[in-house]
Each structure stands twice: as C-alpha cells, then as structure tokens.
C-alpha cells in the first residue's frame with residue numbers, strides 16, 4: 001500500500017489552499033488542514049518523484065521541448081485501460097490547464113452574443129469560461145430530487161433549441177455534487193446536442209476518481225453518434241499534479257482540432273510531461289488505493305454528519321473526492337454559516353454559493369487527506385458547534 005497517512009505541512013511551501021485566512025483576515029494555526037481547493041494532502045506517488053529526479057539528472061529539462069511519442073502513448077494506453085476508449089495520438093492537444101482549454105473552446109467556437117450552457121451548481125470557473133467571448137452563461141440548474149441531482153432535460157432541450165446557444169460545458173463526473181452520469185443520461189445529453197448542433201466540451205478532469213460500485217462513461221463512447229466533442233483530461237486531479245499545469249485535450253474531429261489549435265504553438269513544461277507520463281504508465285495501483293482511502297473518508301464523514309448534524313444531508317459521492325453537504329438547516333444564512341465554519345471551527349471548506357445560486361447554504365469538503373486528519377477536523381467542527389449552543 002502506498003502512503004496515504006503521512007501528514008504534509010504545505011503551508012511552508014505556500015500551497016494556495018493553506019494560505020487562506022479567516023473572515024477576520026487572521027492566519028490559521030499551523031496544525032489546521034484546509035479541506036477546500038481540489039488538490040490532495042497525500043504524498044505524490046513515489047514513482048513520479050523518481051521520474052522527476054531522473055528528468056533533472058539526465059534530461060536537461062529547461063528548454064522548449066517537443067512532445068514525445070512515449071508521452072502520447074502513455075495517454076492512449078491509459079484511456080484504453082481505464083476508460084475503454086480508443087484515442088489516436090493525433091487527437092491529443094496539450095494545454096497548460098483544463099480551465100484554459102474551456103476558455104479557448106468558447107473563444108474559438110462562439111461569437112459575441114452566443115450562449116454557453118452549463119449545469120449548475122458547478123465548478124466556479126465554468127461561469128467565467130462561459131462568458132469569456134462576450135458570450136452569456138445559460139444556466140440549466142440541476143433538479144434536486146430525493147437528495148440527488150438530475151439534469152432538467154426539458155429545460156436543457158429548450159435551451160439547446162435556442163439558435164444563439166452553441167456550446168455545452170459538461171462536468172463529468174460532476175464537481176461539486178459528486179455525480180457520475182449514467183450512460184443513459186449521457187446518451188440523452190449527446191442526442192439533444194446532436195439534434196441542435198451544440199458543441200460538447202466535456203471536462204473529465206475527475207474521471208479517474210470514481211467510487212467503488214460506479215462506472216464512469218467516457219464521452220468518447222458516443223463518438224460514432226456525434227463527433228462535435230472536445231474532451232478535457234489531465235493527470236492533475238488523479239495524481240495530485242495540478243501545480244505542474246499540464247492537461248491533455250482530446251479532439252477527434254480534425255476540423256474542430258485545427259480550429260482549436262489555430263496559429264498557436266503551446267510549449268509544455270518538460271518536467272510536467274515526465275510526471276504525467278510516469279503517472280499514466282504506472283499509476284494504476286496508486287489511483288485504486290487513493291480512491292479506496294477516499295471511500296473510507298467518505299464513510300467517516302457521512303457517519304459523522306448522520307450522528308452529529310442529522311438535519312444536514314449530502315449528495316451521494318459517486319465520483320471526485322469532493323463531498324457536497326447541505327447545512328441550511330443549521331444556519332440562518334450563508335454568511336452566518338461561514339463565519340462559524342471559518343472563524344469558530346477552523347473548518348476550511350468551499351462556500352456553496354460560489355458554485356452558483358443553487359449552491360447557497362452548502363459546503364464542499366475535500367476528502368483527499370489522511371483519514372486521521374479528517375477525523376480531527378470533523379471533531380473540531382462538532383466541538384465548536386457544541387460551544388455555540
């Protein structure tokens with residue numbers, strides 16, 4: 001088993017998640033582990049460290065570097081082994097990040113005044129990407145039904161039929177609600193997009209992070225039906241490499257790909273390529289074990305809320321390592337909620353309203369940390385709550 005228990009102190013390395021302050025602009029004590037930004041408090045896979053050392057020692061990785069065949073092959077092979085889809089090496093376009101790719105897609109394939117559809121609540125930069133070309137955000141709020149989220153297909157179809165709406169940015173699996181879309185749901189989304197010429201930009205950055213018992217369906221499974229698809233992937237969420245800033249954008253349709261690339265040549269950090277290639281070559285066991293620990297953490301957190309905050313509820317975690325908890329029963333409003341969480345409980349999580357209006361009163365908890373540290377944070381939360389009574 002890899003080490004998912006050692007505690008890291010990322011404050012000393014200025015990790016952005018650790019640099020936050022409470023609502024009174026005070027620093028948190030050293031021992032507080034934030035449960036916010038979606039990177040991990042797990043040590044990076046040993047093999048990746050070795051690959052990076054080797055690259056520094058042997059490769060002179062400081063200049064502009066072309067993409068190697070081995071790098072592309074590692075992606076093709078990962079997509080086959082883990083997602084059961086065929087990817088041609090030619091389809092892969094490198095990018096410094098998925099958000100950058102979302103923005104680039106909108107800028108390339110829309111005109112001023114067009115609309116970009118997103119299913120909310122959703123990862124906040126989707127809003128920014130959707131409006132990045134003087135375009136407008138077309139929100140399709142998900143329906144909350146029996147404590148789980150569903151796409152409002154009637155509304156989505158209506159929006160897709162509107163002439164100005166050109167692009168759907170899909171988050172699959174969905175951050176923050178933790179939903180893994182079923183094959184049927186995705187087929188329905190694809191059918192609506194196909195009928196209405198809507199380009200699908202599928203952000204699957206979390207697609208390796210799937211809970212036991214769930215199956216993620218890669219959007220490329222629908223390629224035979226519809227090829228107006230841009231698939232955004234990365235090893236960054238799966239292997240905690242977000243700071244290295246490399247993602248792989250897969251665009252099977254040549255015309256789309258050529259338009260997306262345009263005149264630009266993107267040069268990628270050679271160290272990042274070494275790390276990504278290594279992760280995809282030998283990360284099968286790490287990802288399995290990491291998600292097993294996330295599963296244990298999810299169960300702990302779920303039991304904790306059931307016994308200590310029985311009026312809270314959370315959507316079922318099917319994918320990602322992010323838990324979405326509704327705390328509205330305990331607080332008058334979000335401001336009161338977060339001054340309690342941040343200042344009294346030092347429980348640093350993401351604020352629901354940043355994911356859209358329908359996220360207000362929720363919190364997003366990052367479960368990718370050593371189980372012991374999660375337990376400490378949860379106990380601290382409950383102790384602070386008891387003091388408040």
Ligand SMILES: Cc1ncc(COP(=O)(O)O)c(C=O)c1O
Pocket residue numbers: 038096097098099100123171175203205206234236242246247
């Ligand atoms: C759904 C989603 N897309 C994109 C990103 C960020 O990707 P990148 O750092 O490659 O821009 C995140 C990070 O949390 C995310 O959750």
